[in-house]
Amino acid sequence: MTTGDGLSKAANSESIEKLAKNMARVEELSKRLADVMAQKVPHNPALDGPNQELYARAATAYWSQIMQNPAKLLEQQIAFWGKSVLNFAEAQQALTAPPEGSEAQDNDRDRRFANPLWDNNPYFHFVKQQYLTNAETIRNAVQEAVELEETDKKRLAYFADQIIEMMAPTNFLPTNPDALERAVETEGQSLIDGLENLVSDLEANNGELVVRLADESAFELGGNIATTPGEVIYRNRLMELIQYTPTTETVHETPIVLFPPWINKYYILDLKAQNSLIKWVVDQGYTLFVVSWVNADESHAEIGMEDYIQEGFLTAIETAKDICGVSQVNAVGYCIAGTTLALTLSLLKQRGDKSVKSATFFTTLTDFGDQGEFTPFLQDDFVDGIEAQVAEDGLLRSWVIGRTMSFLRSKDLIYGPAVKSYMMGETPPAFDLLYWNGDGANLPGRMAIQYLRGLCQRNEFAGEGFELLGHRLRLRDVEVPLMAITCETDHIARWKDCYRGVQQMGSRSKTFVVSQSGHIAGIVNPPSKKKYGHYTNPDLKGDSDAWMAGAEFHEGSWWPRWQAWLKPRSGKQVPAREVGESGLEPLAPAPGTYVRVKANR
Structure with a gap:
């Protein structure tokens, strides 16, 4: 047996041992996840989204516009199809002649797509471009819903943006090159650490998913913050x-x-x-x-x-x-x-x-x-839901307020931190302002x-x-x-x-x-x-x-x-x-x- 063979067997043995440990952690974390979700106290569903009347009014307004001006729908669809086909054609061309270092597009405006693979890899480039095309199409459709009342239009735009942010490819492991690279580099350890972070956040909030923004262990009231005598x-x-x-x-x-x-x-x-x-x-x-x-x-x-x-x-x-x-x-x-x-x-x-x-x-x-x-959040369907929940609890709980504030900047305060914590397995930063932000009332x-x-x-x-x-x-x-x-x-x-x-x-x-x-x-x-x-x-x-x-x-x-x-x-x-x-x-x-x-x- 050569020295190389011995090293190979040792490395293989170490990998198997590490894999076994990770599998044991996954089993333990899965049990904790099931336990915390089983104990979650349900809340009024009106706190999670608008009632169906908003979407019904939007659909009615959109259908009315189609009946009055069917050419407008065709124009929108043709523009969407054209951009989608162009995205596919660019991906096909890149597969036959991969770019050698194309300059980033849109990356200076959106930090989510900073990884060079979003532009240099045909698969990720197509995913990004099609996402941006979809987002633009949805936002344009909302803006052109002219028959909606202004309040309904503002609400529809907000909830459309939330869907767009939620469906960003960076929020999913198979379409996030940063998370995939980290998983390969760490032999999957980053995903195990991310699952630990996810379960810990759920346990800390009785089953409600509130992303931890700061390392709470880094701060002590009266110790290194709030120290003025x-x-x-x-x-x-x-x-x-x-x-x-x-x-x-x-x-x-x-x-x-x-x-x-x-x-x-x-x-x-x-x-x-x-x-x-x-x-x-x-x-x-x-x-x-x-x-x-x-x-x-x-x-x-x-x-x-x-x-x-x-x-x-x-x-x-x-x-x-x-x-x-x-x-x-x-x-x-x-x-x-x-x-x-x-x-x-x-x-x-x-x-x-x-x-x-x-x-x-x-x-x-x-x-x-x-x-x-x-x-x-200030229309009757939401406030009615808050009032009903408050009547049951006696309180407006901090997670409702915190979640509402966070969704106003969901890219920076929800999805970005969630990706880093749950997919990259990173420990939240020791940032005093974010610690305070999470210490709600x-x-x-x-x-x-x-x-x-x-x-x-x-x-x-x-x-x-x-x-x-x-x-x-x-x-x-x-x-x-x-x-x-x-x-x-x-x-x-x-x-x-x-x-x-x-x-x-x-x-x-x-x-x-x-x-x-x-x-x-x-x-x-x-x-x-x-x-x-x-x-x-x-x-x-x-x-x-x-x-x-x-x-x-x-x-x-x-x-x-x-x-x-x-x-x-x-x-x-x-x-x-x-x-x-x-x-x-x-x-x-x-x-x-x-x-x-x-x-x-």
């Missing part, structure tokens, strides 16, 4: 109020009370020292209080918007006033908390209460007249329905008024000096919609800013990064297009501009207030206890 100074059933430890000898007399959204955790504003808005505010010499909201469970089912205002906003403001010995605070609201801050300001105006000296709104919608990208059922029906669907706050706490709250009652920070590419709270709401507020002092980037990056934009600039324009009389046309662009973060606006509204300098000196005993060190509770999915 402070203490929980007050707690009730809805919130913990954190007072942060001063870093300057003196502070401004008027404290800041910051209300983050309760859809996610507050520490998006305190991920790490380098980009922490919370740390930066404290370092500028302000006494800062931040609310950390409870992660709702079934016991919170009957909590409504009025409770968030009374036990959250008003209680936090009064507590901060008492601790600091002042009569007013500067308030900040982010996203849905900004909306609720505006409701609170209307209530205070009607009560004659001047506890809020100024208000700052981060990416805040107050006029929901244009539902934007949320149009597909449940919402009390009553509050969620009030928000969806009264604000989002009926737009009552910007209209006839939103009934709450014995008052009819109106947008025009917001009269305190205000600054609104919006974000240029924000798809959740579009800056033009935020602008429309600010225009209707009654304040005589309004400052409106559009930061570059999106809902998170445009806000978490520290000056030290010198990354995103911002636009300003003091003239808010015209529409949003006129505002932007006349706006001045400024390099760098909006944070210093906000501080310059806030400083003259923050009073004289006083000795720094140490946590606990007011007589309220600290209850727990920041980041507190509520933030550590994981959502009950």
